[in-house]
Amino acid sequence: GQQLNQSPQSMFIQEGEDVSMNCTSSSIFNTWLWYKQDPGEGPVLLIALYKAGELTSNGRLTAQFGITRKDSFLNISASIPSDVGIYFCGRTGANNLFFGTGTRLTVIP
Amino acid sequence: NAGVTQTPKFQVLKTGQSMTLQCAQDMNHEYMSWYRQDPGMGLRLIHYSVGAGITDQGEVPNGYNVSRSTTEDFPLRLLSAAPSQTSVYFCASSYHNSNYGYTFGSGTRLTVV
Numbered sequence: 001g002q003q004l005n006q007s008p009q010s011m012f013i014q015e016g017e018d019v020s021m022n023c024t025s026s027s028i029f030n031t032w033l034w035y036k037q038d039p040g041e042g043p044v045l046l047i048a049l050y051k052a053g054e055l056t057s058n059g060r061l062t063a064q065f066g067i068t069r070k071d072s073f074l075n076i077s078a079s080i081p082s083d084v085g086i087y088f089c090g091r092t093g094a095n096n097l098f099f100g101t102g103t104r105l106t107v108i109p
Numbered sequence: 110n111a112g113v114t115q116t117p118k119f120q121v122l123k124t125g126q127s128m129t130l131q132c133a134q135d136m137n138h139e140y141m142s143w144y145r146q147d148p149g150m151g152l153r154l155i156h157y158s159v160g161a162g163i164t165d166q167g168e169v170p171n172g173y174n175v176s177r178s179t180t181e182d183f184p185l186r187l188l189s190a191a192p193s194q195t196s197v198y199f200c201a202s203s204y205h206n207s208n209y210g211y212t213f214g215s216g217t218r219l220t221v222v
Contacts, residue, residue, distance in 0.1 A: 101149065
């Protein structure tokens, strides 16, 4: 299948802490996408990565496209309560978008 | 600009009933997809379309039908609902695949009893 392995599955952190999560695959991809899903809503695109080694930031979020093209990570600095949600990595191919299983983030005030 | 609109937001069906989940987008996007989300499983692709008149199967197509008669609409039909189809369903659209990402609707929560 199109399996993308995300870790960790869940995280509980204190407000103000930094967060790191990653996504790996056995296949090479040309695009990595990171989405966030708030409770009761659909996923929203956070960051898109298009080439190996690329490092892209969006406010407190930073994501990198791994050199091997088989992995990507997402970092969140100085977490705040509204960072709560599920973070999904995704990759595109064959006319579609496939997702990892997600990392559920809980921020404790 | 409404984006991707899904209706209904909630639905309860009895086993064996049929229904159609509606999805409409007003962004003139070519690509549209349906996903289901189950606990611990992420989002899995059901069916997708790369343009009006063209549809194809995703990872978990069994028990679902789709059609794409217009660019704007991409309904998902459950032919004979089963408890295993209890899930949250998301519709998404994209101008092009790959580099533009997808815009998602807010979901339909379906329970089959």
